[in-house]
Amino acid sequence: MSHLETRQLRYFVAVAEEEHFGRAAARLGMAQPPLSRAIRELERQLGVQLLVRTTRQVSLTPAGRTLLEDARVALDAVAAAGNRARRVGTGRPALRLALKADYDAGLLPGILDAYDALPVELVLGGYLEQIVALREGRADVALVATTFDGRGLDSEPLITGPRVVALAASDPLAARTSLRLSDLAGRLLPNGMPAEQWFSGTTGGQYRPLDLSQIFNLIEVGSAVWFLPAWLAERTPRPGIAYRPLEGAEPVTLSVVWPAASRSTAVAAFVRVAQEAARNAGFPAVVAGTSL
Amino acid sequence: MSHLETRQLRYFVAVAEEEHFGRAAARLGMAQPPLSRAIRELERQLGVQLLVRTTRQVSLTPAGRTLLEDARVALDAVAAAGNRARRVGTGRPALRLALKADYDAGLLPGILDAYDALPVELVLGGYLEQIVALREGRADVALVATTFDGRGLDSEPLITGPRVVALAASDPLAARTSLRLSDLAGRLLPNGMPAEQWFSGTTGGQYRPLDLSQIFNLIEVGSAVWFLPAWLAERTPRPGIAYRPLEGAEPVTLSVVWPAASRSTAVAAFVRVAQEAARNAGFPAVVAGTSL
DNA sequence: CTCGATTGATACCGTAGCGATATGAGTCAC
DNA sequence: GTGACTCATATCGCTACGGTATCAATCGAG
Numbered sequence: 001m002s003h004l005e006t007r008q009l010r011y012f013v014a015v016a017e018e019e020h021f022g023r024a025a026a027r028l029g030m031a032q033p034p035l036s037r038a039i040r041e042l043e044r045q046l047g048v049q050l051l052v053r054t055t056r057q058v059s060l061t062p063a064g065r066t067l068l069e070d071a072r073v074a075l076d077a078v079a080a081a082g083n084r085a086r087r088v089g090t091g092r093p094a095l096r097l098a099l100k101a102d103y104d105a106g107l108l109p110g111i112l113d114a115y116d117a118l119p120v121e122l123v124l125g126g127y128l129e130q131i132v133a134l135r136e137g138r139a140d141v142a143l144v145a146t147t148f149d150g151r152g153l154d155s156e157p158l159i160t161g162p163r164v165v166a167l168a169a170s171d172p173l174a175a176r177t178s179l180r181l182s183d184l185a186g187r188l189l190p191n192g193m194p195a196e197q198w199f200s201g202t203t204g205g206q207y208r209p210l211d212l213s214q215i216f217n218l219i220e221v222g223s224a225v226w227f228l229p230a231w232l233a234e235r236t237p238r239p240g241i242a243y244r245p246l247e248g249a250e251p252v253t254l255s256v257v258w259p260a261a262s263r264s265t266a267v268a269a270f271v272r273v274a275q276e277a278a279r280n281a282g283f284p285a286v287v288a289g290t291s292l
Numbered sequence: 293m294s295h296l297e298t299r300q301l302r303y304f305v306a307v308a309e310e311e312h313f314g315r316a317a318a319r320l321g322m323a324q325p326p327l328s329r330a331i332r333e334l335e336r337q338l339g340v341q342l343l344v345r346t347t348r349q350v351s352l353t354p355a356g357r358t359l360l361e362d363a364r365v366a367l368d369a370v371a372a373a374g375n376r377a378r379r380v381g382t383g384r385p386a387l388r389l390a391l392k393a394d395y396d397a398g399l400l401p402g403i404l405d406a407y408d409a410l411p412v413e414l415v416l417g418g419y420l421e422q423i424v425a426l427r428e429g430r431a432d433v434a435l436v437a438t439t440f441d442g443r444g445l446d447s448e449p450l451i452t453g454p455r456v457v458a459l460a461a462s463d464p465l466a467a468r469t470s471l472r473l474s475d476l477a478g479r480l481l482p483n484g485m486p487a488e489q490w491f492s493g494t495t496g497g498q499y500r501p502l503d504l505s506q507i508f509n510l511i512e513v514g515s516a517v518w519f520l521p522a523w524l525a526e527r528t529p530r531p532g533i534a535y536r537p538l539e540g541a542e543p544v545t546l547s548v549v550w551p552a553a554s555r556s557t558a559v560a561a562f563v564r565v566a567q568e569a570a571r572n573a574g575f576p577a578v579v580a581g582t583s584l
Numbered sequence: 585c586t587c588g589a590t591t592g593a594t595a596c597c598g599t600a601g602c603g604a605t606a607t608g609a610g611t612c613a614c
Numbered sequence: 615g616t617g618a619c620t621c622a623t624a625t626c627g628c629t630a631c632g633g634t635a636t637c638a639a640t641c642g643a644g
Contacts, residue, residue: 004374005297007602021621034603036621046374048381055611055620063381070373070429073553077369081362082296082338089340089355137362151553260552261365261443299631313592326632328592347591347640587643594637601629608623614616 006078008042009071012050015039016068019058073152080137080259087137094119095266098130098142105159105231105254107143110277117269134259141258141267143274145229155257156271158278161230163249166241168222174242181248190215190224216241229254254278298370300334301363304342307331308360311350365444372429372551379429387558390415390422390434397451397523397546399435402569409561426551433550433559435566437521447549448563450570453522455541458533460514466534473540482507482516508533521546546570 014024015035025032043050050064060068095118099108112120123130123139127146133139134153144155165179167187173179184195218224220240229252233243256274258267306316307327317324335342342356352360379388387410391400404412415422415431419438425431426445436447457471459479465471479487510516512532521544525535548566550559 003298003302004370005299006295006370007297009370009373010295022619030602031604032621033605033623037623038602040622046378046381048378050377050381053621055609055622058621061381063377066380067373067377070369070376074366074369074373077362077366078296078298078301081301081359081366084362085342085355085359086338086340088358089338089342089353151555263443314590322631323633324592325594325634329594330631332593345592347593347638350592585644588641589643590639590641592637592639595635597633597635598631599633600631603628604626606624606626608621610619610621612617612619 002045004042004045006075008038008045009075011035011038012042012064013068013071013075015051015058016060016064019060021058076135076152080135083137092119093266094121095141095270096121096123096133096139097270098123098125098133098139098144100124100126100130100143100145102236103145103229103232103254104143105229105281106235107158107254107274107277107281110280111270111274114277115270115273117266130257134257137259140262140264141256141270143254144257145232145252145254152260153257154260155255156275158254158256158274159231159281160251160253162251163227163246164230164233164243165246166216166219166226166228166233166243168220169240169242171222171225171242174244176244178245178247181246184225187225188223190218190226195225195227294337296334296337298367300330300337301367303327303330304334304356305360305363305367307343307350308352308356311352313350368427368444372427375429385558386411386413387433387562388413388415388425388431389562390417390425390431390436392416392418392422392435392437394528395437395524395546396435397521397573398527399450399546399566399569399573402572403562403566406569407562407565410558422549426549429551432554432556433548433562435546436549437524437544437546444552445549446552447547448567450546450548450566451523451573452543452545454543455519455538456522456525456535457538458508458511458518458520458525458535460512461532461534463514463517463534466536468536470537470539473538476517479517480515482510482518487517487519 011024011028014028015021018024018027021032021036021039025035028035039051046063046067048063049061050067052059052061095115097120099122101124104111123133125133127144130139130142130144131153134142143158165184167174173183176183181196187195189195215224215226216236216238219226220238227246227249230243230245231252231254256271258271303316303320306320307313310316310319313324313328313331317327320327331343338355338359340355341353342359344351344353387407389412391414393416396403415425417425419436422431422434422436423445426434435450457476459466465475468475473488476487481487507516507518508528508530511518512530519538519541522535522537523544523546548563550563
């Protein structure tokens with residue numbers, strides 16, 4: 001029984017995700033025939049059929065589905081091993097904190113002030129990049145503002161607040177004291193996504209991310225609305241923008257997240273400091289209906 | 293930047309564990325020169341020195357130590373991915389329960405009776421084999437009777453009881469109502485290990501395992517003593533053997549353990565059934581000093 | 585100090601296996 | 615039925631992996 005190689009798993013993940021040999025091969029930067037052969041060899045090695053191929057469709061068998069899940073975890077673990085070793089060997093040690101720009105609710109200065117165990121490097125990125133950075137060992141800890149797939153990750157909540165909607169002050173809807181999602185049907189988010197799709201679990205892969213100032217520009221001129229946590233809205237008052245509570249939306253929790261396998265004392269200390277900072281920040285329970 | 297392959301990690305783990313290229317090559321079933329070259333290439337890829345070589349000694353750098361740890365985790369994850377896929381694809385589904393023979397505290401029949409989600413396959417093995425089987429995906433859940441390295445594993449306690457010592461009924465020490473570890477200095481355990489080493493964190497790799505009947509034979513004739521959980525002793529009364537409480541020993545907890553990454557409902561159901569069975573078994577809080 | 589033993593590095597070679605190109609075969613749309 | 619699409623097969627070239635032979639450095643014995 002020969003050993004599995006990460007190359008085989010990478011190839012399989014590509015095909016399984018694309019459900020298409022040609023696209024998977026393109027994504028991997030190789031031709032389709034050797035990819036087909038590699039997958040066939042993988043199936044022979046495992047003694048298991050992973051994919052059902054017709055000439056028009058590629059679909060996963062149950063074994064393929066479990067392998068897809070497990071292979072992603074395994075590939076992350078391999079990448080993390082390399083990244084962590086590379087990092088320990090080169091450069092001075094530092095705690096790498098994955099952060100979404102401006103999403104720290106004002107806690108960051110206090111945390112960095114109080115955290116003296118190690119210098120802190122910031123790894124900026126959106127929600128998905130944060131999680132991937134943790135899984136691949138490119139970040140040690142993250143501040144994350146959404147519910148997330150917690151496989152292999154531990155977290156502690158820091159602060160919680162309702163979700164609010166940001167719209168142009170001149171918008172007719174700004175006259176209302178609170179809004180519902182259905183009020184915003186037909187409006188667009190800053191990234192171009194229809195507002196009513198926001199809570200329906202879209203990946204957003206096809207929508208381009210923007211930075212905060214671009215977002216606020218779009219909102220001010222009335223060409224977009226946006227959903228954001230109240231603790232973020234409080235910190236960014238803008239004359240041309242009105243924030244209104246969004247009824248029926250789940251509250252948003254800012255959490256500190258780290259790999260469950262981590263036994264780093266530096267990470268543990270950071271978590272403690274962050275929790276302390278959140279308590280001291282004294283976020284009041286924001287009452288729904290408060291005008292921000 | 294090229295990708296890490298499991299072959300590179302396997303080679304590195306072998307060299308790092310042996311701290312010797314020749315022995316590592318032998319263990320891998322290959323010649324030494326290509327192994328040296330592979331490690332050098334791995335260091336080049338990571339841009340980090342992993343090993344310090346002199347002609348007489350190979351030792352790990354800090355980066356090498358972290359890579360050794362992470363690589364073992366990653367290799368386990370890869371192996372688990374393959375094993376789980378192989379298993380899902382072939383044969384009927386079953387819950388594979390890793391078990392140390394006779395260590396179920398009598399809970400097993402009740403659990404198997406109540407567990408009807410899936411047929412259950414038993415995977416027998418000692419403590420270490422149980423943990424490895426879970427990590428490599430060869431078992432779904434285990435009943436474990438020792439504290440263990442919980443990295444990547446979740447557990448729930450089932451029952452707890454004091455540790456007792458088993459010795460021949462004719463042994464002079466059997467006249468005492470309770471014993472301390474120091475009373476047993478010079479005695480041997482059934483596997484040949486000196487009794488006083490039992491709690492000093494030995495790996496026991498050099499001592500051969502025995503099955504319960506062999507163990508009890510050795511104890512009956514007075515050539516060995518043994519430490520075991522009270523809930524195991526209760527279930528195996530033997531005329532020629534006396535059980536005495538062991539003062540100063542930690543209580544032993546029987547736990548149900550599973551991979552933290554598992555989201556299998558079959559495993560979750562098993563855990564619930566096992567906890568229920570443990571409650572119903574009505575193990576009384578065993579008072580230290582009780583004669584068994 | 586010299587010599588042999590030990591151990592990792594270097595040089596060189598044969599080949600397995602990986603990936604590319606060309607082509608075949610099955611299926612669907614029209 | 616024909617053309618487009620998609621995966622499988624056939625074949626070839628080359629990379630890179632592993633083996634053998636040898637060198638170089640270190641250490642211990644005498």
